[in-house]
Amino acid sequence: MARPKEFEVAEVLLKARAVFAAQGYNGTSIDDLVRATGLMRGSIYQAFGSKRNLFLLQLAEAANDFKKTEVNLDILTVALMDLASHDKEIRLMCQAIVGQNSASFSKILGKNLIAKMKEK
Structure with missing residues (x-):
């Protein structure tokens, strides 16, 4: 019998989003997500299936409210x-996401892309 979830999905998503935003997708390991969320590796896989699926949830959520936070733009x-x-x-x-938004959003996104490329 599987144990019930003992974590808040929304809280885990916020913590994972911060890691992806700071380190990028390729720079984020499952171990990074384990440290950030406090979940065990198996719990992450059981709840989300894969790192990619967890990232897809981040992107979908960011698409719904990207204007609210810089982290969503970073995602x-x-x-x-x-x-x-x-x-x-x-x-x-x-x-x-880009098609649904204004030219000013594209300009902000472009500046963010350039800034992130300079960091690498």
Whole structure:
């Protein structure tokens, strides 16, 4: 019999989002997520299936309210830099987010992309 979840999914998502935003998708390991969330590796896989699925949840949530936080803009930036070129589902999500927003948003996103590239 499986034990019931003993964590708040929303809290785990917030902690994981901060790690992805700071380190990028490729720079984030499952061990990083374990440390940040306080969950065991098996709990992360059981709850979310994979690192990619956990990131997809971040991107979907960011798409709904990206304007509210800089971290959400960073998640979109990470998706574009690390995944969109080779992951069709993520590329389509990014295109939809950018397409639904104004030219001023695209300008902000472009500046964020350039800043992140300079960090690497």
